[in-house]
Amino acid sequence: MNIQFRENLEAASLPTTKTAIADCDIHPARATRTELYPYLAKRWQHHLEVYGVHAYQGMMEGPPYPKAQPNASRRDAYPPEGGPQGSSLSFMQKQLLDPNNVQLGVLNPLNSGQGIRNHELSAALCSAINDWQIDKWTSKDKRLKASIVVGNEDGLSAAAEIRERAGDKNFVQVLLLSRNVEPLGQRRYWPIYQAAEEAGLPVGVHAFGFGGNPITPSGWPSYYIEEMVGHSQCQQSALASLVLEGVFERFPKLKMVMIEAGFGWAPSLAWRLDKTWQRLRSEVPHVKRPPSEYIREQVWWTTQPMEDPERREDLFDVINWIGWDRLLFATDYPHWDYDEPSRVLPAGVSDDNREAFYLGNAKKLYGIA
């Protein structure tokens, strides 16, 4: 959690973590409203000026659930040269990458072209943001790697974008959001999984997104905290859909990463899927093995925001049930609920598990030497 100045002063007095880490969820931002225009055809520049972006939710400016802080970001993360938090490479280097010894940083751009009703515009914006990630970020700092952002509701154009970027070492995964028009296991999204599997790229599913559905199964809630806590429920439903539609069975080399939705729910969901599948498997004969097996073999989780039990050791039970080889450390920089690398794991974790958690699992998954 970002507790502002006191926290920063305390952090400054601690010995610096020298161990190299991977940060598997960094959010790069645009410094200006028109920063993507050089990567967009004139037609789309005109479209944005005249009509704007119409997502699967009604507001053109401003979130339906106002964040707790501007841009949901740390107040100390505004770059000195101006612009929103996360929009300056040099300040990101100074505030995040250098002091934390980040060896691998995975970029997940948000609000970048997904969840948009005009699917052609969505594809154009996603392609633009992918070019922008290379120009502004990954070509200028080799520690940073990009995610291929794809127009999520049009599986075919999304697959084409993946194929175009396949083999480009700037990119280490495909990025989807958890809330879409349909649950992520549905057939309309299969071309994305097929292309990702062929390209050998994991598919990251980040919390958020607009799909037009009420964000609880009982309608629209009132508060930001409900949206935030609710990301874990959206992610659970998305993962259940992926398992039960047989996506992992059909794409056995596909790897998926659950990003920024917690991981404490994973064992319970897997147990519940297994128990229910024992009863109802005749309805889903394409799910050939217990659901927990697919999850154990093909799913990873980023850590932030880590669940926060009163007794911190309780979380180790959950991690042991998931497997220490399946967690990828992430800060969520520059967002307010940033997890501080030097503080997330208490003493008592073995050196091997600590290394896997902070760096090893990510390097292996993303194919970084």
Next chain:
Amino acid sequence: MASLIAGGVDCDVHPAVPHLTSLLPYLNDYWRDQVTTRGMVDLVSQSYPPNSPIVARPDWRPETGKPGERLEDMQRHVLDPFQLKLAICNPLYGVQMVFSEDLQAAFCRALNAWLAKEWLDRDKRLRGSIVIPTQSVEKAVAEIERCAQDKRFVQVLMLVMGDTPLGKRALWPIYEAAEQHDLPVGIHAGSAYHNPPTAVGWGSYHIEDYVGQAQAFQTQLTSLIVEGVFAKYPRLKMVMLESGVSWISPYLWRLHKFWRGVRMETPWVDRAPLEIVRSNIRFSLQPFDAPPDEATLIRLFDHMQSDELVLFSTDYPHWQFDGQDALPEGLTPDLVRKIMIDNPHATYPRLT
């Protein structure tokens, strides 16, 4: 399996309405005429397809009719062999699914009258839940007031997936009436299907809906807590029925973290979510959605940091376990006593 003890309370059994015609005697002339003239047939929810394996244990499935429609079967299958002192009937009939609040209210009233006459009158061990027409808060409160006169009704029953999140202020008169009458509010698995059954849209399968019940309970707990229901009605108890239990602690760890981070948004929440759950929220035992090993069970109950959260249930006639194995392996005799007897009595003031 841990050993059952005699004199327990089964907090979740499901008597089935054989057919909509079974309710005709409990409808007034107008509604009886509406049902027959307009050719309304049965009200069967997708949440519980009658022939689905999970809806009835093979040895509890009758040769004809719906599972759970005969009192004699319920007596023979659970009330007698489990040596129950009491069992709370939670009818799962699709009355919440119709969109007319008038029709919904008429059906709820008939359903509650049917339950009293055909079940509660016929076996002294049975207690009832008041099914309410949540589309009209006014009519829901009226139904609570009407049924509360009969002390055999021990709780108000709502579905976990309805028209709005359950914490919404418009629903609070329901909670006020429940609290006044010493009625906990039971939130049961199932959807009115007035919204897609997951937060990310419509899935394809029955199994998906069933697995998804747990996520629905999680979002409802968030809603109930952050809207301030328990700050306004501190004596109100809510019972999550057929919710699953293995998700409770990790879910609360997340809710607690975000509450600490953004509690300025909901300043009326006067206690930590963990405390609110420990004092006001309970969960029925079945389906026990954890692996069948003692070590995991011990850790899960330890994570809860309370032995008061779980209430015994068989979920009859649903197929959650075989034989008499309603209690998972690893429960101590003390915890069995809490779950089967002490916790239900502490939760439901009207149980006598």
